[in-house]
Amino acid sequence: MDNNTQAPLLTSKDVGASAHFTGDVEDIPPINGIHEFFVQFGVESKKLWYLAGPAIFTTVCQYSLGAITQTFAGHVGTLDLAAFSIENSVIAGFSLGIMVGMGSALETLCGQAYGAGQIDMLGIYMQRSWIILFVTGLIMMFLYIFATPILLLIGQTEPISHLAGKMALWMIPQLFAYAANYPIAKFLQAQSKIMVMSYISGIALVFHTFFSWLFMLKLGWGLAGGALVLNSSWWFMVIAQMVYILSGTCGRAWSGFSMSAFSNLWSFVKLSFASAIMLCLETWYFMALILFAGYLKNAEIAVDALSICTNIVGWAVMIAIGFNAAISVRVSNELGAAHPRAAKFSVVVVVVFSFIVGVMLAILLVIFRHQYPALFANSLEVQQAVYALTPLLATCLVINNIQPALSGVAIGAGWQAVIAYINIACYYIFGIPLGLTLGFAANWGVKGIWIGMLTGTVVQTIILVWICYRTNWDKEASMAEKRIKKWSGQKEVAGEQ
Template sequence: MDSNTDAVPLLTTKTIPKNAHFTGDVEDIPPITGINDFFVQFMIESKKLWFLAGPLIFTTVCQYSLGAITQTFAGHVGTLDLAAFSIENSVIAGFALGITVGMGSALETLCGQAYGAGQMEMLGIYMQRSWIILFVTGLIMMFLYIFATPLLLLIGQTEPISHAAGKMALWMIPQLFAYAANYPIAKFLQAQSKIMVMSVISGVALVLHTFFSWLFMLKLGWGLWGGAIVLNFSWWFMVVAQMVYILSGTCGQAWSGFSMAAFNNLWSFVKLSFASAIMLCVETWYFMALVLFAGYLKNAEIAVDALSICTNILGWAIMVSLGLNAAISVRVSNELGAGHPRTAKFSVVVVVLFAFVVGVLLAIILVIFRHQYPAIFASSLEVQQAVYALTPLLAACLVINNIQPALSGVAIGAGWQAAIAYINIACYYIFGVPLGLIMGFALNWGVKGIWVGMLTGTMVQTIILVAICYRTNWEKEASMAENRIKKWSGQKGVVGE
């Protein structure tokens, strides 16, 4: 890719950073000239990738499972409770999560490349800037939670679901600000490969969350109110525990305390964060829209319940791919920051191969247990039958949506957010959504039609990302990464600044 995706101009000379050893490589990998070279480098890169991806997959699965477990218990409270939580979790919280994670991905690019170049002192400053921006963003998004009921009624959701989901949204406002605190911390720790602590904290939170959700929602009969209490507590537990780890001095030069420097260059950081948010939000909202459109079908409660169970399972699988997403983002950003373009390029090849294999394995497991898994998520036989009918589509999604997030991680690591945002909008909302609506409503294919159309949009986007990665000039990307580091750390000598 002769990348025009970053407005930062190139340096006229290429300099390998003195602290390139932060990535674990003193030099770039040699050119691969044969099968033996490929397999040797594949094994080396696989170890580095899975050193990051294993704990990150565990972390993302645990964090996603907090809401998914609450949704599972809601399915045993009642069909309206399940529909209400699904709408709140997918539409309201999903919207907020998309904004938060999206804006946080700017931090992922900057921290990863700064770490690769040995600019350790900038990581804490970047995290604090991101906190400022995300907490202000949270204050703005809070109105979405407060006025959730009239907004859901405005877009055509049924009155019972809208009122129940709106009440749930008010209870979940603390989670919104936990998102704003958590994701900058996560990117800060990921860039340094300090991921085991995130895994341990997330695992403890999941165990506590599962027990107390069962206790409050089912045993004590508190229903959705009990679920909201536990879900808010679980997210804030993770935030506080991670901050205790950081403040204990374990991050060395990366955290030197709170600094007024975090308020410098805020507007430029906002613009970069906004581009990142657009890129990831359109992906997150795509599945939110799938559940939303199901609410317009006949027998909406069953349609929403069945689709929410499928997206719940798909979400768990996507958490696996998001572990690869975060890992490849760290690998690419670190290697580009250290001036290792060939290593960065080869990392992309390795992650795509692994993402495909994992997606196929998950799809096979789902098909094998297709008669058993619907009963885990709902007591209603009608809902179980609807889920069973959607299993083939769900299996196809597991493969495609395992590759796509890994490729998005490459884009984040390289800093291509702005260009990928335009591609996502075109593939998802100009092509995928209209096709899904035509197939679902005009052709009367129902939920299957909506899903097939939108899945086609995802396939087109994935093909385009593969083509972009194949055509990328990685030597140029390494030069751009060096220039980006100088720009954001305030160093002089950036051409065109």
């Protein structure tokens, strides 16, 4: 990469607090010996946690909006909990996977452009993503409108399907909040402007908790009150983040709305679609777990117990997604700045921390295994079912803390299409058939379904570790340079994929 495309712009006021992370002109030196390893590990840890800390807080807060609504629904009634769980996991979960996936194309493009000093393109990329995601939202809206017949078609019980379908209609505003929010999030993350996102998410969570209790329980509005508060909380975050961007704090990264956003849209759609497939296959995988539980005997108890477990897994995964966001920024910035060794070493550091955090969460869960089920449901039968799943849940916390971090590496490097194929093989050709075999044919029930699907995640994680180990990071830096030239409108390099 030419020297004039690298660091100088990254030390300007446009970059903000992250300048000292990606502004170094030279790559890290080769590591020889244990002492040098730990020195570089300490340096990279500071860079990673500068990003990961606020990102973890932000993702936990945003996930907790739906999780808290689900928790209050569990105190309204078992049918309400099952209906909201299905809507939140199947309908909203399906849409969320598509929106986050398509928005994640910006993590590759914005991150690598930022690392190379092409700051002006970030706002254009975000606007292109908005156009694509809002059109996608209009298409996805039919899923919400026809949620009841769709749920009945796939075998859910009538009471759950009708109530979940009503809830889905109420949650259409959240769908378009997803479309607006995730491009904004990737735009800010690429510049390491994550603290403002954490402040806004924290404020939203505090008000969301209070008003959910007020409307759902105190005033007795039930799921209708939950829908009102959940929609309002998501749109509050979108509006607050846009006020921050429009105030001029992002410098040259945001220079206003531009007709350039409508150029090269089809190529952007293809990249967004590849990103969506990769992340949707992961999101829908756990959505399928809830669906399969609906086919078991005593489906309401099975769905309630699994929804509580996936709720907890979701909170833990939000921590991992904080690492996902941080490592995608680190890898994309360093590859964009032609620092392959720094990109490679950042992968080592994030895997170590992801494993440590996952083990700590599993230990806490085991320690409080007798207490935590009562926080999510009043039914003793549901609590006992959750308690029986605790060992499996603890194992899941460890595995599912590492896998999203590795997916972040893939996003930062632009490997979305390759990872999509791996997800299809590990999840849908191997994991789901194994889970169904153990759950239904072997009559292991919920445990069998979960064990089979968790095995698919383990296989996928092992493959991702192997890919990261075998990657030629010098080649990836060269690919990043070609990608930046292509998407910034420079002459396309022959052979660019």
